[in-house]
Amino acid sequence: GIQVEQSPPDLILQEGANSTLRCNFSDSVNNLQWFHQNPWGQLINLFYIPSGTKQNGRLSATTVATERYSLLYISSSQTTDSGVYFCAVWETSGSRLTFGEGTQLTVNP
Amino acid sequence: NAGVTQTPKFQVLKTGQSMTLQCAQDMNHEYMSWYRQDPGMGLRLIHYSVGAGITDQGEVPNGYNVSRSTTEDFPLRLLSAAPSQTSVYFCASSYRRGGGYTFGSGTRLTVV
Numbered sequence: 001g002i003q004v005e006q007s008p009p010d011l012i013l014q015e016g017a018n019s020t021l022r023c024n025f026s027d028s029v030n031n032l033q034w035f036h037q038n039p040w041g042q043l044i045n046l047f048y049i050p051s052g053t054k055q056n057g058r059l060s061a062t063t064v065a066t067e068r069y070s071l072l073y074i075s076s077s078q079t080t081d082s083g084v085y086f087c088a089v090w091e092t093s094g095s096r097l098t099f100g101e102g103t104q105l106t107v108n109p
Numbered sequence: 110n111a112g113v114t115q116t117p118k119f120q121v122l123k124t125g126q127s128m129t130l131q132c133a134q135d136m137n138h139e140y141m142s143w144y145r146q147d148p149g150m151g152l153r154l155i156h157y158s159v160g161a162g163i164t165d166q167g168e169v170p171n172g173y174n175v176s177r178s179t180t181e182d183f184p185l186r187l188l189s190a191a192p193s194q195t196s197v198y199f200c201a202s203s204y205r206r207g208g209g210y211t212f213g214s215g216t217r218l219t220v221v
Contacts, residue, residue, distance in 0.1 A: 001168075030207045043199060043212035086152070090207040095159075096167060097142070097201075097210060101151040 002027045002091045004100035012106045013077050021072040021103045023087030030090045032063050032070050033097070037084040046072070046085075077107045111135050115200050115213035122190040122220045130185040130216050132200030138211075140203040141183040145169065145196040146215075152199065158183055159206060190220045 003026040013019055023032070031050040037043050047054050047061040049070065054061055058077075063070040074081055084102040091098070116131045134141065142157035154167030158177040172194060174186040183202075187194060200213040 033210060035210075035212075041197065041215050041217075043201075043215075045209055045211065048209040088152075088210075095165070095206065096154050096157060097207075098154075099144075099152040101149070 002098050004098055006087050006100035006103050010104045015109050017077050018075045021085055023070040025068050025089045028092045030092050033088045034072050035086040079107050079109055082107045113202050113211050113213035115216050119217050126190050128187050132183045133181050134202040138202035138204050140206050142201050143185045144199045147196050192220045195220045
């Protein structure tokens, strides 16, 4: 099956800093999604982004499907951004959403 | 609009007991799935359904059973609980295969 690798595995920031999270995948995909799991365990869909760039407030994401990677940008980080960020992909020939192992983000005040 | 509702939120079982985790969505989504989340292993797909009456196995289906009699409901049954099934279980739905996912709030299950 498809492999999804996220980096870095852990990231610690001071409030106000910017960061970039990366997701690499091993095969062609129909779509890619970014999720945020908050400290209470809730999974929130941030972006549905099979290709191109999208922005939502301080967050933006870019997927370059031909090069098999996606980037999630967090600007002016806040403590509420803390949690785990997951990338998930749907293989072109597949029938499931496959998750990476996530990036644990901690934003300190 | 409630989205995806999972019950119960917490459950403790003894080894060998059976139980059903409930999942319901009110968005008329065709695609529903169950994941388990374990430390260091991300989210792994247990079973999924592409519509009422149609289910299929995911990555880790052993010890679990599902059915989809209606579009709204997708229960997950643990046939004979084992300590290895201690995990957090998430149900998710999507309007179509490969569409944007909406997750429930999860069920934390402990098997002793």
